Amino acid sequence: EEDGDWCYENSFLFADAEEAWVMETGGRSWWVAERVSKGRRRNISNGISIHRPDLLHSKLLETAKAEGWWDGAGDFDWKLVMLGGGRGGLVADDLEPDGREAAGKAWLEKMCKEEEGLRVDVPSTAKMLRDVKSGICMQGGFESVGSQISVLRAGGGRDVHWFTASPDPTTSGYKPFSFKGVREEEVDNDAARRLWLLHKELTSSGKKKVAKVLREKEETLLLSMGEGGASPELFDRCMQEEVEIVKEFTR
Known part of the structure; x- marks a missing residue:
């Protein structure tokens, strides 16, 4: 609001095992929402992507x-x-996805069609979220942090959320x-802080070595878990193990 040359709109994705909304x-004040119907796939970036909203602010059309x-x-x-x-003043191409949004859409298409060895699963999603070239994983002045993958299970199964933290x-x-x-x-916040600070101390060479080990x-963790759930103890153990691994390469 203080800088008239800077505009930042926001997108939010809400999902459970039954439905999803953007x-x-x-x-x-203005907002709209789109229901993602069964069989569709959707991704968002920090840009406008909805065309035909299913819900909207009560005064939006009038205004x-x-x-x-x-x-x-x-x-x-x-x-x-x-x-x-x-x-x-706009043409059809101006309304097509571009940048990170277009890259995310292309990744989802390949995952759903199981092209290039990809699938709709945690490993393929992790590859997508680590895609630096497309800008999905940002480095430099703006950095991607706190990355998350959620596996939402219908029928009462336990959802599992994978965090880099x-x-x-x-x-x-x-x-x-x-x-x-x-x-x-039950959550060890101190370990999370230590891990964050240790990662920030890594050199470029150290990052490559840590990435390989992690x-x-x-x-190994994905293979051992299978379709099972996760516990706070497992998450904390993973945090502590990563702290020790990163420590080795910051000395």
């Missing part, structure tokens, strides 16, 4: 017409309106955690 915001953002004819296209296309997914290992029945005092541990 919600996007614009300005201080869009009053402000001249939308002429009221035909379907309301949220992305077109938010990019100024309701006043003309540390900077840079290309170096960190994903560690499994389940929220069900967990009390706050990737091997990650693969």
